[in-house]
Amino acid sequence: MVKGKLRRLKRQGRGGFARGVFGPIGDLLRPGHDLTNLGLPGNRLRHPGATPFPVRSLRGQSIRSLRRQRPSNWREVPTRENEGFIWLDENGVERLRFMRPTGEPPTANKWSRQANGYLRWQSSQSTPGDGPEGKLFLDTDGNLVPWNHPEVQDLTHLMYEGPWP
DSSP: OOHHHHHHHHHTTOSOGGGTOOSTTTTSOOTTOOGGGTTOGGGOOSSTTOOOOSOSOOTTOOHHHHHHHSOTTOEEEEOTTSSEEEEEOTTSOEEEEEEOOOSSOGGGSSSTHHHHOEEEEEOTTSOSSSSSTTOOEEOTTSOEEOTTOTTHHHHHSEEOOSOOO
């Protein structure tokens, strides 16, 4: 790769494996995977030029470090009742949702993870809009969790363990 092209890719957040570039389509395909088992329409990418997520895993990541690494072309918008924030990529796909801690004991919440706050991570190939159809949720390590998995809610609502910025 030519030096100038690598510099340009790094500025766009697409160069260098330390930033979490996993392949030509960002956070979805891993080595050894293909499009045939992901349920994408016609086994084709919905958003072929999507910016990859800046980290490979959310383990040990603080909100402050995630915000520093957020690609510049993504927007941060508040949730419905300002309980957290949502990152939308250049295609309008929700890539990360953070819900703040409620401050109540875990038993007073619907889920215990609401007491500490939680993250919800989506693939770049999810469809924008409401409803779970077409959403490709990821677990803590960036692996795709099928919507029909029996523990999809537990695996995709990731308890936030870091400090509040």
